[in-house]
Amino acid sequence: MPAYTLCLARAKKPTSVEEDALALNVQPLYISAPAPMPAREFARMKMYWAQNLNIEQAEFTAYDILGVPVSVKNDFSLQNINAFSSELIWNAKNLPEGVYMIRCRLGSSHTSKAVVVQ
Secondary structure, X not given: OOOOOOOOOOOOOOOOXXXXXXXXXXXXXXXXXXXXXXXXXXXXXXXXXXXXXXXHHOEEEEEOOOOXXXXXXXXXXXXXXXXXXXXXXXXXXXXXXXXXXXXXXXXXXXXXXXXXXX
């Protein structure tokens, strides 16, 4: 004869849509992990932003491990995917091996990703 297990559960208290949105903590700006890792000549990252932000106003900077800027906007390029996402390409060809931080600032939002260059 098969054995049966009785499980009891209590339903969660329903929440409003506003409370659910706050619980998600959606970021207005996101950059994915870089590829390839470690980077040699370039690093590619997917980038997503809120539709109310204008990506043309984004500021990109790469910093070395000491916090010294080593790349500015000219070393970055964007290949648009759609109205709120693109692929960010960082040219690291002329940099020595090391760990770098890529920082993107768009309006009052900012995010950073570490990239290893070999």
